[in-house]
Amino acid sequence: MTSLKNCPAPAKLNLFLHVNGRRADGYHLLQTVFQLLDHGDTLDFTLRDDAQIRRVSDIAGVPEEQDLIVRAARLLQAEVLRRSGALPRGVDIAIQKILPMGGGLGGGSSDAATTLMALNKLWNAGLTRQQLMDLGLPLGADIPFFIFGQNAFAEGVGEALRPVRTPTCWYVVIEPGVAVPTAAIFSSGLLTRDTPPIIITDFSSHLENQTDLKGYGKNDLQHVATSLFPPVAEAIEWLSAYGDARMTGSGACVFCAVANEVDADAVLSKMPNKWSSWKAKALMQHPLTAML
Numbered sequence: 001m002t003s004l005k006n007c008p009a010p011a012k013l014n015l016f017l018h019v020n021g022r023r024a025d026g027y028h029l030l031q032t033v034f035q036l037l038d039h040g041d042t043l044d045f046t047l048r049d050d051a052q053i054r055r056v057s058d059i060a061g062v063p064e065e066q067d068l069i070v071r072a073a074r075l076l077q078a079e080v081l082r083r084s085g086a087l088p089r090g091v092d093i094a095i096q097k098i099l100p101m102g103g104g105l106g107g108g109s110s111d112a113a114t115t116l117m118a119l120n121k122l123w124n125a126g127l128t129r130q131q132l133m134d135l136g137l138p139l140g141a142d143i144p145f146f147i148f149g150q151n152a153f154a155e156g157v158g159e160a161l162r163p164v165r166t167p168t169c170w171y172v173v174i175e176p177g178v179a180v181p182t183a184a185i186f187s188s189g190l191l192t193r194d195t196p197p198i199i200i201t202d203f204s205s206h207l208e209n210q211t212d213l214k215g216y217g218k219n220d221l222q223h224v225a226t227s228l229f230p231p232v233a234e235a236i237e238w239l240s241a242y243g244d245a246r247m248t249g250s251g252a253c254v255f256c257a258v259a260n261e262v263d264a265d266a267v268l269s270k271m272p273n274k275w276s277s278w279k280a281k282a283l284m285q286h287p288l289t290a291m292l
């Protein structure tokens with residue numbers, strides 16, 4: 001095998017996100033439920049005859065050397081060399097990017113996770129899922145979740161993951177047109193960091209029948225983001241007419257659960273033109289799992 005094409009890098013939502021405290025290194029302790037969506041970026045990987053890792057598509061605002069895709073590929077290439085003594089062949093990576101940056105949809109992390117999983121296969125590297133998760137974590141807190149490959153209740157900074165069953169519903173997502181820098185939200189004086197930890201004992205039924213998220217927490221980052229970025233507040237206010245509208249991650253995107261595709265289309269038909277918006281089905285598994 002010399003190439004892997006059309007590899008999906010799905011978006012995630014944080015169905016809720018609690019900030020429970022802060023570690024000594026300044027990183028925040030979170031509790032969140034990650035939900036995979038059938039909407040995301042797509043990547044192609046083609047082996048080269050030399051050892052270079054190259055991104056062959058432009059991503060506006062992200063230089064090749066800083067791209068999480070390139071950094072993830074180089075990290076795995078170095079790890080394979082360390083383990084086996086042989087340097088894997090280089091690779092050209094093309095990406096069709098549709099997820100907005102600074103959107104709270106985990107796009108960069110998902111691209112990096114797909115890269116680690118696809119190259120592990122293409123290079124016959126044989127790393128376990130857990131080894132890939134450990135390798136990815138320093139690049140981005142959401143990367144272990146995407147490699148985990150199932151909807152999850154996460155703790156720590158997002159690396160302690162347990163599978164959780166979530167509703168088989170649809171989501172309407174609004175991109176409010178601003179990029180929210182994650183660091184600015186976490187460092188804000190407006191942020192509360194003392195939500196009491198919740199304890200989930202029944203992971204098989206938790207959240208399963210809830211298309212309405214009421215009662216399942218809140219996003220502690222939301223009031224910070226809405227204060228600093230008014231378009232986020234405006235999108236939540238508009239979408240609240242159709243359900244329990246919330247922000248995902250550190251923003252800027254806003255979502256609302258609906259029962260089915262017809263209901264999603266009904267909300268989208270009323271959407272003001274100023275926002276990009278879309279519908280997505282809740283996925284139960286990472287779509288790359290079935291391809292590898």
Ligand SMILES: C[C@@](CO)(OP(=O)(O)O)[C@H](O)COP(=O)(O)OP(=O)(O)OC[C@H]1O[C@@H](n2ccc(N)nc2=O)[C@H](O)[C@@H]1O
Pocket residue numbers: 014017026027028029030032103104105106107109139140141142143156157158182183184186248249250251
């Ligand atoms: C908030 C979450 C929730 O899923 O998602 P996004 O909104 O970014 O998608 C993630 O925890 C974000 O993870 P990620 O996007 O990888 O954040 P990073 O780039 O690692 O962190 C950017 C900066 O935010 C702060 N940060 C991040 C995560 C965390 N648990 N505590 C923090 O204090 C740190 O100052 C860090 O330098």
Ligand SMILES: Nc1ncnc2c1ncn2[C@@H]1O[C@H](COP(=O)(O)OP(=O)(O)O)[C@@H](O)[C@H]1O
Pocket residue numbers: 059061062066067068069099100101102103104105106107108109111112180182249250251252
């Ligand atoms: N392949 C990539 N796709 C998106 N962003 C990337 C990528 N590589 C690096 N980044 C950087 O990561 C930042 C966060 O992007 P992203 O993960 O899409 O947003 P969020 O963490 O809010 O979901 C971007 O602003 C960008 O500077």
